[in-house]
Amino acid sequence: MEKQGILFVVSAPSGTGKTTLCRELTIKLPNLTHSVSYTTRSPRPDEVDGREYFFVNETRFREMVERNEFAEWAEVHGNLYGTHNGHLLDIMNRGEDILLDIDSQGAIQMKKRFKDGVFIYILPPSFEVLKSRLTDRGSESAEEIRKRLKKAKEEIWNYREYYYIVVNDDFKKALNDLKSIIIAERIKMKRMNLSWIEENFIKNKEA
Amino acid sequence: MEKQGILFVVSAPSGTGKTTLCRELTIKLPNLTHSVSYTTRSPRPDEVDGREYFFVNETRFREMVERNEFAEWAEVHGNLYGTHNGHLLDIMNRGEDILLDIDSQGAIQMKKRFKDGVFIYILPPSFEVLKSRLTDRGSESAEEIRKRLKKAKEEIWNYREYYYIVVNDDFKKALNDLKSIIIAERIKMKRMNLSWIEENFIKNKEA
Numbered sequence: 137m138e139k140q141g142i143l144f145v146v147s148a149p150s151g152t153g154k155t156t157l158c159r160e161l162t163i164k165l166p167n168l169t170h171s172v173s174y175t176t177r178s179p180r181p182d183e184v185d186g187r188e189y190f191f192v193n194e195t196r197f198r199e200m201v202e203r204n205e206f207a208e209w210a211e212v213h214g215n216l217y218g219t220h221n222g223h224l225l226d227i228m229n230r231g232e233d234i235l236l237d238i239d240s241q242g243a244i245q246m247k248k249r250f251k252d253g254v255f256i257y258i259l260p261p262s263f264e265v266l267k268s269r270l271t272d273r274g275s276e277s278a279e280e281i282r283k284r285l286k287k288a289k290e291e292i293w294n295y296r297e298y299y300y301i302v303v304n305d306d307f308k309k310a311l312n313d314l315k316s317i318i319i320a321e322r323i324k325m326k327r328m329n330l331s332w333i334e335e336n337f338i339k340n341k342e343a
Numbered sequence: 344m345e346k347q348g349i350l351f352v353v354s355a356p357s358g359t360g361k362t363t364l365c366r367e368l369t370i371k372l373p374n375l376t377h378s379v380s381y382t383t384r385s386p387r388p389d390e391v392d393g394r395e396y397f398f399v400n401e402t403r404f405r406e407m408v409e410r411n412e413f414a415e416w417a418e419v420h421g422n423l424y425g426t427h428n429g430h431l432l433d434i435m436n437r438g439e440d441i442l443l444d445i446d447s448q449g450a451i452q453m454k455k456r457f458k459d460g461v462f463i464y465i466l467p468p469s470f471e472v473l474k475s476r477l478t479d480r481g482s483e484s485a486e487e488i489r490k491r492l493k494k495a496k497e498e499i500w501n502y503r504e505y506y507y508i509v510v511n512d513d514f515k516k517a518l519n520d521l522k523s524i525i526i527a528e529r530i531k532m533k534r535m536n537l538s539w540i541e542e543n544f545i546k547n548k549e550a
Contacts, residue, residue: 292544320527337499
């Protein structure tokens with residue numbers, strides 16, 4: 137049997153640096169593919185279909201929901217977002233590991249389908265830091281910031297569903313924590329291809 | 344409640360580079376202490392009591408066995424070796440992690456006592472490499488090498504008892520694998536002190 141890829145699911149409240157951490161991770165680690173979600177929201181000028189997202193209209197998205205094609209999906213601020221089951225399985229069946237960056241509601245859905253998945257939560261070092269990170273962007277109104285903080289708090293309520301906690305206090309340390317999780321999960325006994333060990337050391341007549 | 348240290352148990356057949364890897368690990372990683380075993384064998388000229396081993400005579404060792412002071416102990420080539428339970432608990436209660444480097448018989452005993460321990464097996468890349476590593480030392484007779492290889496094979500039979508497999512093909516990679524395991528285990532949800540998360544994000548009125 138070929139080795140199956142591992143599913144890594146990462147969640148974090150907005151303003152925690154998740155996007156930058158995930159991008160760096162897929163650059164630094166070989167054999168780790170960032171999963172591309174489907175969405176009904178319009179592409180931004182710099183976004184490419186199939187790279188940031190697969191962009192589809194709502195009718196198409198609803199059809200896919202009907203056909204049970206999503207491993208998880210959710211409505212966020214009036215737009216639909218979903219992770220395509222077949223897309224995940226294609227990558228994993230090639231033996232590649234997947235990095236999936238979704239909110240905690242989606243992660244809870246994923247936990248039911250992918251029992252061997254690895255669920256990682258990224259936290260800011262404190263609520264005050266999260267607040268100042270969101271405020272310092274300077275691009276959102278006070279009302280928008282209040283809404284984002286409320287959403288962040290709701291998001292954090294689910295942190296206990298995850299298996300690992302990474303605190304993004306120092307970016308390099310957080311990145312190293314994430315790399316360590318991925319490297320360690322890959323060499324877990326339960327995930328290893330044991331046949332070469334059996335051939336080499338156990339069944340080897342000379343050994 | 345103070346954070347308890349984590350017990351890391353490492354085993355490997357002779358000639359796999361375990362000793363050098365363990366030494367490097369405790370140098371590179373803070374808060375990781377190499378456990379010191381008790382033995383009845385005589386100290387070598389460069390060995391210091393309490394550093395490489397606690398050296399005791401057989402009467403004293405047998406008394407300690409009687410008093411159930413060892414978490415595990417074994418007889419190897421006519422000498423007794425044991426891991427003192429109190430020594431481990433002292434370190435872990437200080438919140439320090441322990442690196443314990445013992446054979447697979449000892450590791451199996453440890454698994455029963457320390458349910459939260461992390462069990463790591465180090466393998467050579469192949470049986471041929473192991474053979475040539477033992478032969479290349481040039482210090483042992485053919486008979487001695489044959490005995491060591493036989494022992495190595497028996498040792499490897501127990502590899503399935505462990506949670507992680509590190510293959511020492513490339514020293515730097517093997518060291519990085521071991522570091523990754525330790526870092527990842529430290530940030531597992533089940534081991535984290537969650538009270539600061541609860542205080543900061545869940546119970547915080549402003550949050």
